[in-house]
Amino acid sequence: MNFALTEEQELIRDMSRGFFEREYPDEVLKGLWESEEGYSAKLWEQMAGLGWLGLGMPEKYGGSEGCCLDLVMLYEEMGRAAFLSPHLTTVVLCGHTILAAGSEEQKAEFLPNIAQGKAIWALALTEPSGGWDVGSVLTTAKPQKDGFVISGTKLFVNYAAVADYLVCVAKTSGSGSEDGITLFALPARSEGISYTPLKTMSRGGQCEVQFNDLMIGKESLLGPFNGGWAPLSKAMEMGAVVQCAEMIGGARRSLDMCVDHGKQRVQFDRLIGSFQAVQQRSADMAKDIEAASLLVYAAACKLDSGLPAAADVAMAKAFTNPACRRVLYGAHHTLAGAGFTLDHNLHFYTKRVSGGEYMLGDVRHHLDTVAQELGL
Amino acid sequence: MDFTFTLEQEALRKDILDFIKKEVPPGIEDNDDSDEAWAFAKAFAKKLAQRRWLTIGWPKEYGGGGYGKIEQQILLETLAYNRALFYSIAHQGITHIGPTIMIIGTEEQKQRFLPRISSGDLIVNNGLSEPEAGSDLAGLKTRAVRQGDEYILNGQKTFQSGGHHADWIRLAVRTDPSLGRHGGISLFMCDLHSPGVTISRQRAIWEGDQMGQSDIFFDDVKVPASNMLGEENKGWYYLMTGLALERGYIAMTAQVQRTFDDFVSFCKEARYNGQPLSKDPLVRYKLAESAADLKAWYHLAWRVIWMCEEEILPNIESGTQWVFGKEARRRFAENAMEIMGMYGQLERGSKWAPLEGRIELLYRWSIESHGGGTGDIIKTVMATRGLGLPR
Numbered sequence: 001m002n003f004a005l006t007e008e009q010e011l012i013r014d015m016s017r018g019f020f021e022r023e024y025p026d027e028v029l030k031g032l033w034e035s036e037e038g039y040s041a042k043l044w045e046q047m048a049g050l051g052w053l054g055l056g057m058p059e060k061y062g063g064s065e066g067c068c069l070d071l072v073m074l075y076e077e078m079g080r081a082a083f084l085s086p087h088l089t090t091v092v093l094c095g096h097t098i099l100a101a102g103s104e105e106q107k108a109e110f111l112p113n114i115a116q117g118k119a120i121w122a123l124a125l126t127e128p129s130g131g132w133d134v135g136s137v138l139t140t141a142k143p144q145k146d147g148f149v150i151s152g153t154k155l156f157v158n159y160a161a162v163a164d165y166l167v168c169v170a171k172t173s174g175s176g177s178e179d180g181i182t183l184f185a186l187p188a189r190s191e192g193i194s195y196t197p198l199k200t201m202s203r204g205g206q207c208e209v210q211f212n213d214l215m216i217g218k219e220s221l222l223g224p225f226n227g228g229w230a231p232l233s234k235a236m237e238m239g240a241v242v243q244c245a246e247m248i249g250g251a252r253r254s255l256d257m258c259v260d261h262g263k264q265r266v267q268f269d270r271l272i273g274s275f276q277a278v279q280q281r282s283a284d285m286a287k288d289i290e291a292a293s294l295l296v297y298a299a300a301c302k303l304d305s306g307l308p309a310a311a312d313v314a315m316a317k318a319f320t321n322p323a324c325r326r327v328l329y330g331a332h333h334t335l336a337g338a339g340f341t342l343d344h345n346l347h348f349y350t351k352r353v354s355g356g357e358y359m360l361g362d363v364r365h366h367l368d369t370v371a372q373e374l375g376l
Numbered sequence: 377m378d379f380t381f382t383l384e385q386e387a388l389r390k391d392i393l394d395f396i397k398k399e400v401p402p403g404i405e406d407n408d409d410s411d412e413a414w415a416f417a418k419a420f421a422k423k424l425a426q427r428r429w430l431t432i433g434w435p436k437e438y439g440g441g442g443y444g445k446i447e448q449q450i451l452l453e454t455l456a457y458n459r460a461l462f463y464s465i466a467h468q469g470i471t472h473i474g475p476t477i478m479i480i481g482t483e484e485q486k487q488r489f490l491p492r493i494s495s496g497d498l499i500v501n502n503g504l505s506e507p508e509a510g511s512d513l514a515g516l517k518t519r520a521v522r523q524g525d526e527y528i529l530n531g532q533k534t535f536q537s538g539g540h541h542a543d544w545i546r547l548a549v550r551t552d553p554s555l556g557r558h559g560g561i562s563l564f565m566c567d568l569h570s571p572g573v574t575i576s577r578q579r580a581i582w583e584g585d586q587m588g589q590s591d592i593f594f595d596d597v598k599v600p601a602s603n604m605l606g607e608e609n610k611g612w613y614y615l616m617t618g619l620a621l622e623r624g625y626i627a628m629t630a631q632v633q634r635t636f637d638d639f640v641s642f643c644k645e646a647r648y649n650g651q652p653l654s655k656d657p658l659v660r661y662k663l664a665e666s667a668a669d670l671k672a673w674y675h676l677a678w679r680v681i682w683m684c685e686e687e688i689l690p691n692i693e694s695g696t697q698w699v700f701g702k703e704a705r706r707r708f709a710e711n712a713m714e715i716m717g718m719y720g721q722l723e724r725g726s727k728w729a730p731l732e733g734r735i736e737l738l739y740r741w742s743i744e745s746h747g748g749g750t751g752d753i754i755k756t757v758m759a760t761r762g763l764g765l766p767r
Contacts, residue, residue: 001385001446002378003679069377255763262765274766279759283695286758290696294675295668298379305380315668370664374640376654 012073020081032084037162038205039085048117053091062112068238068300072245079249082348086120086159093239094121094167100231101223122163124154124209132361134178134229141170147217153210160207161195163188173226183228184220202355237313240360244296244320247356250349251324254331255285261335278334285330288323295319314369321357328353392454405459407585417462421496431470431494439494445685449626456630463538463586469493469500472622473546480606480614503533503547511753514557520549529597539590540577542568548611561611565603572597582740623694624681629673632705635738639712642731662711669704692762695754702745709742
């Protein structure tokens with residue numbers, strides 16, 4: 001039993017906090033928020049230089065090693081900064097799927113490019129049903145003589161419009177079960193794929209992606225035919241954990257804003273932080289953050305141990321979603337009129353946390369997993 | 377970070393479990409306050425003591441097992457989960473007062489009290505709350521006036537969990553009213569068999585077990601000056617600092633987890649409109665929600681224990697554990713009662729009561745949110761001391 005961070009993890013936390021404070025000032029955030037691409041190529045390159053695009057990846061493939069808990073440290077800081085980037089989809093979701101499913105050639109071809117910031121990847125998984133479960137995948141890949149034909153509509157695909165490559169999740173057997181799913185690694189700019197950006201509250205470059213009878217060769221197959229769900233779901237577990245960490249980082253930052261405000265704002269000749277209503281709410285916010293973060297750290301450690309982690313991950317996300325939502329709503333109470341304006345940064349956090357709730361499974365999705373794990 | 381236990385700790389847990397299975401006969405439980413159950417509880421504590429398990433986290437020189445706080449809490453957790461956390465094992469002499477004596481007691485006091493607590497012969501209560509001093513503990517009025525080699529005690533301590541089974545009490549009293557609210561408080565050990573002590577059982581919403589509450593009255597009770605712990609008029613300081621490293625508590629988490637686990641099994645079997653309850657989406661949702669709640673509580677509790685073991689002063693962590701835990705317990709109790717419908721109200725003893733009425737009992741227990749400090753006062757402390765908000 002040990003609840004301390006390693007020196008390495010403290011270093012990641014401190015370095016990334018410093019990096020975002022220095023390189024990601026408000027005007028950059030505000031600019032990116034309104035931009036079409038939704039991320040900064042300059043910062044992406046800098047992050048590659050710092051080794052953060054290879055965090056959690058083996059050195060052999062250009063990565064900087066490290067574990068899921070290391071990524072959690074980085075993601076808390078990205079959340080604290082309301083940092084917009086395709087890190088989750090590129091490094092964690094696609095990178096770790098490639099690591100788990102890819103052939104030696106594919107890993108050698110794709111992973112070093114990810115770590116060096118040379119390629120952005122999008123995960124084309126979710127569809128109009130909006131679900132993150134296997135049954136929601138209706139896009140088909142039909143085997144042909146020399147490859148496959150992919151047809152279907154993907155929705156809510158982060159950073160698809162700026163991606164260089166896609167991991168496409170398709171149904172290759174009729175049953176709609178886990179053993180009928182196949183993954184493909186594709187160049188994103190192909191005839192036969194069209195993109196329509198979606199305007200969403202939390203940004204993140206979400207798109208509708210249409211596969212219009214896209215013909216692809218056999219070399220695009222990522223992992224075994226009909227065996228794509230297992231490696232993908234492992235990457236999604238890691239993704240859900242770091243998504244929680246990002247939300248928690250945002251929640252921590254918003255609580256800090258409230259505490260600062262409570263120490264400065266005077267009403268009725270008193271600092272408002274001395275009012276018990278403000279104090280109790282702040283304590284409740286801290287309590288939600290503490291509880292959520294321990295579930296997330298525990299899930300990350302479980303993933304790092306290699307043991308089955310489905311229950312821990314699902315509990316972490318099912319708890320973090322409403323907990324962070326409560327924290328942000330609490331922050332709006334304390335910051336009141338000031339926090340409601342777009343001049344104040346709070347709205348970025350509110351929106352990022354809200355978007356994070358739906359990424360990689362909402363409460364219903366994860367409580368269902370917990371119920372299954374309880375044997376219900 | 378590492379959320380797992382060492383192999384040695386896991387082996388200890390298994391040994392304790394085997395011991396419980398061997399020594400605790402069916403039908404004997406810690407939520408039973410019959411004379412028979414209490415006699416068993418006293419004997420059971422002594423058997424644990426013979427293995428040096430009762431105070432496994434204490435140094436060997438005081439009769440302990442020479443292990444740490446984590447092992448002490450593994451003991452309490454395993455007993456609690458198996459409904460064998462009798463008051464003879466869970467009293468604060470073991471968890472709080474003994475460790476305080478180790479820090480501020482004289483050598484003579486250590487020799488006099490610690491081995492007898494370790495052996496299961498001495499059950500000690502923590503005499504803090506008074507009728508007019510709850511959250512505002514510094515308002516306590518019980519007086520101790522020096523007369524020669526003795527102090528004369530007058531006053532009342534209330535809400536004394538397990539008071540009717542205690543042998544001694546460690547109490548905070550006012551020794552010098554001229555030194556202000558915090559300045560004139562001292563700590564004493566007092567034999568509850570002394571002339572002038574009256575113990576009166578209170579009835580409460582949740583009263584079923586050996587930890588039921590009592591009022592304890594002190595009427596010209598003579599206490600030797602040698603029973604004072606630490607220096608005179610420094611009691612407040614000891615209470616605020618010395619106890620900070622005794623905050624971890626996993627037993628309540630384990631008790632609620634056990635009821636939850638049993639309730640999950642119940643929901644898999646019980647049928648409503650011909651369907652197992654566990655197929656009902658609402659039931660699944662509520663149970664899964666509580667599963668996550670209890671897991672978070674478990675991690676929060678163990679983190680505080682780990683911090684205490686490492687001598688890292690818990691700050692917001694201990695308040696979080698306490699308030700979150702009581703809220704999680706309450707949410708589960710509410711969820712379970714809603715799932716049970718009409719059956720949720722049946723008290724134990726009825727042939728119709730599912731799970732021997734444990735959910736009804738949990739629901740009444742979950743109304744308690746004040747023990748160890750009300751949620752309100754703890755949250756205020758979290759906000760001011762933890763987050764640094766102004767007073």
